[in-house]
Amino acid sequence: EDPDIILVGEMRDLETIRLALTAAETGHLVFGTLHTSSAAKTIDRVVDVFPAGEKSMVRSMLSESLRAVIAQTLLKKVGGGRLAAWEVMIGTPAIRNLIREDKVAQMYSAIQTGQAFGMQTLDQNLKELLQKGLITRQDARARAQHKDAFT
Template sequence: MDITQLLAFSVKNKASDLHLSAGLPPMIRVHGDVRRINVDALDHKQVHDMVYDIMNDVQRKHYEETLECDFSFEIQGLARFRVNAFNQNRGAGAVFRTIPSKILTLEQLNAPKVFQDLALKPRGLVLVTGPTGSGKSTTLAAMVNHLNETEYGHILTVEDPIEFVHDSKKCLINQREVGPHTLSFANALRSALREDPDCILVGEMRDLETIRLALTAAETGHLVFGTLHTSSAAKTIDRVVDVFPAAEKDMVRAMLSESLQAVISQTLCKTKDGAGRVAAHEIMIGTPAIRNLIRENKIAQMYSSIQTGNSMGMQTLDQNLTDLVRRNVISPAEARAKAKIPENFPG
């Protein structure tokens, strides 16, 4: 099988990822589990050639110099793929993450109503967090799409690489990729403030400079969407503040307390019928009470504020898991595996 056939097979089987690893057959991840494809093992040259053939000259040079490379790749009419090529002890390796050609709407994702409200905020910071592969990009793409279909404005995205490709509907959309279009997230964000955006999407808030610029953009009247790999709202606030030196922490807490609109922390759960996965969310909204806790560094008290904030669209992860179990969407065992307090899900 060539790479196009393997990727077509992967998409047909609703796989989130295709794994190529020299010395082993190709494998796909379906509903969270990695499965072998029933074909012969690939050797180093086969894997290397499959990946090398779809790279451009810049990507090949980067791969040769650093032994790894991130890029995106599209098969027209099938899907886009986010690719990481690397080397391992048996030879070449690569992972292809499937990015569906069609952007799912918030309704199709069964996202809480508050996501629509957050997508239309005139300014402030909305963070979508969770582990790798938890659907952050899918959620953010749906929120950007909702804004694009509803308001007239300018949406600017900075990604590494570009994942979901948005058509300009009511909004003008400019998508920039680190590498081909800009040297870094920080460079792109510095320029963004002079590019008349209403909304800025930052693919990953990786370092101090990017986080500082994202906070500044949110504070100066832009809606900023960003992602982090944290697993809860409280850990997200700590992560943002901890990046900064001690002398700046109070200032950063003040900036966050002014600009934070929401933190959405999500994880994917296997459905009870085994047919797919569903997102479970912790949602913290930037209410006056939450803003005050951030300003005063009382992060430990956030959980109880989220627990009692249902009327404002807030929920803890365990509250959402309880609802999914009650509606028979996931099993109690799956809820227990994902829960912050597993004892809440006996059985």
């Protein structure tokens, strides 16, 4: 069969990640899940699975084929229930360059300033949810990447 869209439930091992990257490179739309807390950690996790000699090639593959990373976390909602907070990273030329050049540490700043492209950090979304009264400051701080912003 020749699927247009591929969903990979869990991308935990080298073989699965390698197959997903190959499928993406050949024009398939690939959705995959990883247990990470941010977009930058997602990139690191994918690259770190590969042997040292392949990391540069994998960064190049990711920089060419990655369209977006969405990291989410569930929080208790004020008044009961739960709601999700998201970090959204779009594969803009700047993001692609950071991936290719192994400058993942700079990704947070690029996401933070990339709102015009639909990007937002988890902290930005947590602040929005807090301002709307949907979550508590304590819960926002517990999930924040930069906890000092929620004191």
